[in-house]
Amino acid sequence: MSFSANALKFYIDGAWVDPAGSATLDVINPATEAPFMTIALGGKEDVDRAVAAARRAFETYAFTTKEERLALLRRVLEEYNKRFDDIARAVSAEMGAPLSFATGAQAWAGRAHMEAAIKALEDMDFEEQRGTSRVLLEPIGVAALITPWNWPLNQIVCKVAPALAAGCTVVLKPSEIAPASGLIFAEVMEAAGTPAGVFNMVNGNGPDVGQVMAEHPDVDMVSFTGSTRAGILVAKAAATTVKRVSQELGGKSANIILPDADFADAVAKGVLGCFSNAGQSCDAPTRMLVPADRHEEALKIARETAAGLVVGDPLDPATTHGPVVSDVQWGKIQRLIQTGIDEGAILVTGGTGRPEGLDAGYFVKPTVFGGVTPDMTIAREEIFGMVLSILPYDSVEQAIAIANDTVYGLANYIATTDIEKARAISRRLRSGTVQINYPDWDTFAPFGGYKQSGNGREYADYGIHDFLEIKGVIGWG
CATH class of the missing domain: 3.40.605.10 (Aldehyde Dehydrogenase; Chain A, domain 1)
Known part of the structure; x- marks a missing residue:
């Protein structure tokens, strides 16, 4: 047709x-x-x-x-x-x-x-x-x-x-x-x-x-x-x-999950937000920043959330995620996943290659990396696929600094139960959009970016x- x-x-x-x-x-x-x-x-x-x-x-x-x-x-x-x-x-x-x-x-x-x-x-x-x-x-x-x-x-x-x-x-x-x-x-x-x-x-x-x-x-x-x-x-x-x-x-948006957030909910929604549209959104929350003392907990929640996704035939009602758009995009994503492995990030789930049972189509395994540091390639380059980098932080000040340490400035995300704290942090983030606690999409809010x-x-x-x-x-x- x-x-x-x-x-x-x-x-x-x-x-x-x-x-x-x-x-x-x-x-x-x-x-x-x-x-x-x-x-x-x-x-x-x-x-x-x-x-x-x-x-x-x-x-x-x-x-x-x-x-x-x-x-x-x-x-x-x-x-x-x-x-x-x-x-x-x-x-x-x-x-x-x-x-x-x-x-x-x-x-x-x-x-x-x-x-x-x-x-x-x-x-x-x-x-x-x-x-x-x-x-x-x-x-x-x-x-x-x-x-x-x-x-x-x-x-x-x-x-x-x-x-x-x-x-x-x-x-x-x-x-x-x-x-x-x-x-x-x-x-x-x-x-x-x-x-x-x-x-x-x-x-x-x-x-x-x-x-x-x-x-x-x-x-x-x-x-x-x-x-x-x-x-x-x-x-x-x-x-x-x-x-x-x-x-x-482009974008490389940070998702700052504060220590007081509803942690399980915030991490799970962050994974789903990153992977929405098969990860092909310029404002996707691709860098998840979590308190260092809850890093392992975040990896477990992210792994379980990714395991619930169904990648496959777009016409199958059971499918939650389809392929990426082209062989060029698929190849780029594969190279960056391998780079994450080679640079020492923890592969929590996913990895290179197609998901099991899919021999054709530009399908990508939902991939989560933990232990990511701000200097790693997967924390700096826009991947445009279902690849999430989880970075631990020691203080909220450090999290804000990591979020702003990028050539991009399209979007950032904050998860917290303290709205006043979120409002204060949003003023310090160098991006055109800040989303607090995963709100509904607002087509009346301005959309665009700072920096590159x-x-x-x-x-x-x-x-x-x-x-x-x-x-x-x-x-x-």
């Missing part, structure tokens, strides 16, 4: 069009290692065509009213909900995510971000009087949106929705590794009656499409989510035209502001 009759086309200027070239790519189901659809790969000519369409559309869309943009987003949400099950099945096929997770987390995320953008736009003012001056918030222009494979709908919608809410026009490049859900999303935009050129989509790889978008002189902003390495390349490509670059990049985890903020009104310019009209009266 290809999930879309338009897989060999691009959506440009309100129509499905043939690509300029003939390059294609087979999309692999990571649970079977077999291709399940073929997409067209674009190039510079396709990007030029899409950007030109977005530039033309901007001349009118930028001056639409807030009510007109709200009406469009509400229609998009309606059409998204009609295709909700299709989207979930596409994510399951392209990522290998268990169908329940693809439905309840992946497809749900797109819906939740659209709802948040609508609510934020309803409450937003785009003009403010300051003395005799008028401050205007105006759309920045044509936005190039480059999204990853690990949370495809989450990242597509939390870029497209705020961009359109701001009055921008967009060109989207979904990940070529997981493009099926992006194709369906483009069909949603078409069905919603999006004006021609306001939303465009071109499939392709990073060098041939993503970099061309980033350096394009008629693109005013790039919003990129992906690895820090790729983000640096995007920023360099964008620098020659001095366009705005918003980036959400990126710049800018996404979600709700924070996301809309990223796509706006600020104009001061002095002497307005």
